[in-house]
Each structure stands twice: as structure tokens, then as C-alpha cells.
Amino acid sequence: MSPALDRLTRLLQHVFIDAGSTFSLISLASALIISAAWLGVRRKRRTPLQLKVLARALFPSRIWKHASTRADIGLFVLSITGMSLLIGWGLVSARGIEHMVESGLNGTFGPSAVGAPAWLACGVLTVTGFLGYDFSYWLDHYLKHRVSWLWPFHRVHHTAEVLTPLTSYRTHPVDNLIFANISAVIIGVAEGVVHYGLGAHVSELAIAGTNIVLVAFLYTTIHLQHSHIRIAFTGWLGHVVFSPAHHHIHHSADPRHYDCNLGSCLAVWDWMFGTLQMPDPKARLTFGTVAEEDPHSATGTLLYPFLLAFRAVWPRRLHLPVFEENGEGDRTTEPLRKQW
Ligand SMILES: [Zn+2]
Ligand SMILES: [Zn+2]
Numbered sequence: 001m002s003p004a005l006d007r008l009t010r011l012l013q014h015v016f017i018d019a020g021s022t023f024s025l026i027s028l029a030s031a032l033i034i035s036a037a038w039l040g041v042r043r044k045r046r047t048p049l050q051l052k053v054l055a056r057a058l059f060p061s062r063i064w065k066h067a068s069t070r071a072d073i074g075l076f077v078l079s080i081t082g083m084s085l086l087i088g089w090g091l092v093s094a095r096g097i098e099h100m101v102e103s104g105l106n107g108t109f110g111p112s113a114v115g116a117p118a119w120l121a122c123g124v125l126t127v128t129g130f131l132g133y134d135f136s137y138w139l140d141h142y143l144k145h146r147v148s149w150l151w152p153f154h155r156v157h158h159t160a161e162v163l164t165p166l167t168s169y170r171t172h173p174v175d176n177l178i179f180a181n182i183s184a185v186i187i188g189v190a191e192g193v194v195h196y197g198l199g200a201h202v203s204e205l206a207i208a209g210t211n212i213v214l215v216a217f218l219y220t221t222i223h224l225q226h227s228h229i230r231i232a233f234t235g236w237l238g239h240v241v242f243s244p245a246h247h248h249i250h251h252s253a254d255p256r257h258y259d260c261n262l263g264s265c266l267a268v269w270d271w272m273f274g275t276l277q278m279p280d281p282k283a284r285l286t287f288g289t290v291a292e293e294d295p296h297s298a299t300g301t302l303l304y305p306f307l308l309a310f311r312a313v314w315p316r317r318l319h320l321p322v323f324e325e326n327g328e329g330d331r332t333t334e335p336l337r338k339q340w
Contacts, residue, residue: 011080011081015080018208018209019207019208019215020206020207020208020209020210020215021208021210022168022210022218022222023076023080023165023169026219027215027218027219027222027223028165028223030219030220030223031165031219031220031223031224031227032058034220034224034229034231035058035224035227035229036054036058038229038231039054039057039058039229040054060228062162063162063163063164063228064164066161066162067161067296068159068160068161068162068288068295068296069162069164069166070296071160071170071295071296071297071301072160072164072166072167072169072170073166074298074301075156075169075170075171075301076166076169076170078173079169079171079176080169082173082176093180093181093184093185093188094183094184094185094187094188094191095188096188097184097185097188097189097192098187098188098189098191098192098195099192100188100192101188101189101192101193101196102192102195102196105192105193105196106196111199112196112197112198112199114197114198114199115199115200116198116199116200117200118200118202120198121194121198121200121202122202122203122204122205123205124194124198125191125194125195125198125202125203125204126204126205126206126211126212126213127213128190128191128194128204129187129190129191129204129211130211130213130214130265131190132183132186132187132189132190132191133183133186133187133211133214133264134214134263134264134265134266134269135186135269136179136182136183136185136186136187137179137183137263137264137265138262138263138264138269138270138273139182139186140178140179140182140183141154141262141263142262142273142275143182144175144178145258145259145262146259148312148313149309149312149313150178150309151308151312152304152305152306152307152308152309152312153172153174153175153178153305153309154171154172154175155289155305155308156170156171156172156175156295156301156305157170157171157172157175158251158288158289159288159289159291159295159296159300159301160226160251160287160288161286161287161288161295162228162287163225163226163227163228163248163251163287164226164227165223165226165227166226167226168222168223168225168226170301172301172302172305173302174305191204213265214265217264217265221241221242221243221244221265222264222265224244225242225244225246225247225248226247227244229244230244230245230248230279230281231243231244231245232244232245232246232279232280232281233245233246233267233279234278234279234281238267238278238279239267239268239271239276239278240266240267240268240271241265241266241267242261242263242264242265242266242267243279245279245280245281246261246263246267246277246278246279247261248279248285248287249261249277249279249283249285250262251285251287252285252286252287253285253286253287253288253289254285254286257277257285259275260275260276260277261275261276261277262275
């Protein structure tokens with residue numbers, strides 16, 4: 001096998017076969033089974049469910065033939081081919097920071113007096129790693145919605161007009177790069193403190209390198225966040241765990257829904273910081289943002305964000321209008337969205 005073919009085979013295996021991959025076929029199959037079961041339970045007529053009807057409900061042509069989906073596919077290919085570079089950098093940073101924090105604490109306070117058993121240390125590290133990831137997702141997402149020059153790169157994700165599991169890859173490379181490093185810092189610090197505090201050198205529980213708690217969410221809710229299957233968690237459960245409908249509100253084009261539900265797996269961060277909006281299973285939502293460019297073209301998804309970011313920082317250099325400011329002198333994201 002030629003080296004190029006070998007690399008391609010390994011890449012495809014990593015993306016579609018590895019059980020810890022964010023786009024593994026097994027996790028997609030799991031999402032499909034949950035969707036089919038949900039549609040089966042929710043249907044009004046009690047006649048036997050025909051396979052053809054179910055297939056049409058699961059894969060509506062208006063979604064799969066949409067220009068938005070074609071853009072998602074292009075960015076998916078770009079993302080998986082550049083992924084090893086971005087993730088590699090992030091993970092190396094996380095391990096490096098973890099080591100730095102642990103050595104720093106050892107040097108300052110001496111070796112930890114706690115000698116936790118390996119099973120306990122492993123459990124605590126696994127939960128910490130997951131919480132570190134999930135909080136870093138919320139924080140990164142919050143910054144991208146609030147900082148004017150970061151929003152244009154994240155906005156690419158919000159120009160999706162229909163949602164499919166591929167939409168989670170509809171992200172600008174700059175957006176990915178920032179997330180890889182923010183998450184690396186937070187996970188690295190959290191795991192460094194835990195390693196030092198428990199005085200045990202264990203690894204977190206993982207499947208093919210992905211935290212096992214995160215894998216559980218990947219197999220149940222995460223793919224459906226970008227889909228037309230509106231499963232909604234309400235009540236106390238909706239304050240703790242993110243349902244697919246929570247993320248649908250995040251994509252809503254209705255200004256009342258802007259900048260809410262920024263989490264990934266847990267709703268607690270949004271609840272704590274006041275950005276949670278509980279889903280209404282009956283609400284009819286439309287997705288996308290106001291756009292003066294073609295939001296599904298290569299230029300619109302990859303180059304245009306640089307212009308918008310430049311315009312957000314130096315509007316006068318391009319003789320463009322300055323964005324409105326709110327009473328406290330901060331730029332609000334709402335005028336930015338309306339304008340773009
Ligand atoms: Zn967002
Ligand atoms: Zn999304």
C-alpha cells in the first residue's frame with residue numbers, strides 16, 4: 001500500500017470506525033435508533049409504521065438537498081483532514097500544562113499527603129476531565145458570542161439553515177483552533193490539580209482516547225443536537241442535561257433566542273451563568289443568520305469571516321459604520337447580527 005493510501009485508510013478508520021470518534025458509524029447508528037424510536041413513539045396514528053415512511057421522516061429530502069448541507073459536507077472534509085493537526089496541538093498543550101501545574105504544585109507545597117486508591121483517583125480524574133471539557137466548551141462558546149472579532153468565525157456555524165449531524169463540523173478553522181487551545185488549558189489545569197491532589201498517577205477512563213462520559217453523550221444526545229429530531233428535556237432534567245432541543249434554540253434565527261444555551265452536554269453552566277432557555281417542544285424554529293454574502297459558498301464560509309473580523313476591530317479603516325453600542329459602552333452582539 002502506498003504511504004498516501006495508508007494515511008487515507010488510517011484517517012477514515014479514525015473518523016468512522018474508532019469508537020471514541022465524534023463521527024463514528026456506531027455513534028451515528030445509535031443516534032439513528034434513538035431517532036427512529038422517538039418518531040415511532042410520537043406518531044399520532046396507531047397503524048403499523050412503514051419502513052418507507054420512517055426513512056422519509058428520518059432523511060427528509062428538503063434537508064439533505066439543501067445548499068446548507070452541501071456546505072456542511074465541504075467543511076466536514078476540511079475539518080477531518082486538518083483535524084489531526086488541530087487536535088494534536090490541543091492535546092499536546094493539555095498534557096504539557098497538566099505536567100507544568102503538577103510540577104509547580106509539587107515544587108511549591110511538596111508531595112501531596114493524600115494517597116488515594118487507584119480506582120478512586122481514576123473515577124475523580126474521569127469526572128474532572130469531562131467537566132473540564134464541558135466547561136471549556138461553554139466558556140469558549142460564550143466568548144465567541146460576546147467578543148466582536150471572534151463572532152465572525154463562529155458565525156459560520158450559525159449560518160446553517162438546516163441541521164444534520166454534519167453541521168457540528170460546520171466550523172471555521174480559526175474557531176476550531178481557539179477551542180482546541182482553550183479546552184487544552186482548562187482540562188490541563190484541572191487534571192494537573194487532581195493528579196497532584198490525589199497523589200496517584202492514573203489515566204482517565206476512555207474509549208479510543210475519548211473520555212468515557214463524553215462518549216456516553218456522543219452516543220445519545222450530541223448527534224441529535226444537529227438534526228430535525230426535537231427531543232426536549234424539560235423540568236429539572238432540562239436544567240442539568242442538554243437535550244437536542246436546547247441546541248436547536250441556540251441555532252434559532254429569532255432574536256429572542258440569541259446567545260443562549262451555549263453548553264454541549266450539561267445545561268448546568270448555562271443555568272449557573274444565566275444563559276439557559278428551556279426548550280418548548282411545540283415551538284416552530286427557523287435557523288440561520290442575516291447574511292450579505294452567500295453563507296454556503298467556500299468564500300462565505302472560509303474567507304468572509306476574516307473581513308468581518310477586521311471590520312469588527314477596525315471599522316473606520318474600511319470606512320464602514322461603527323457598530324452600535326449599548327448603554328454600558330459594550331458592543332452588543334444583536335446589532336452585529338442584524339447588520340451582517
Ligand atoms: Zn453558537
Ligand atoms: Zn450547533
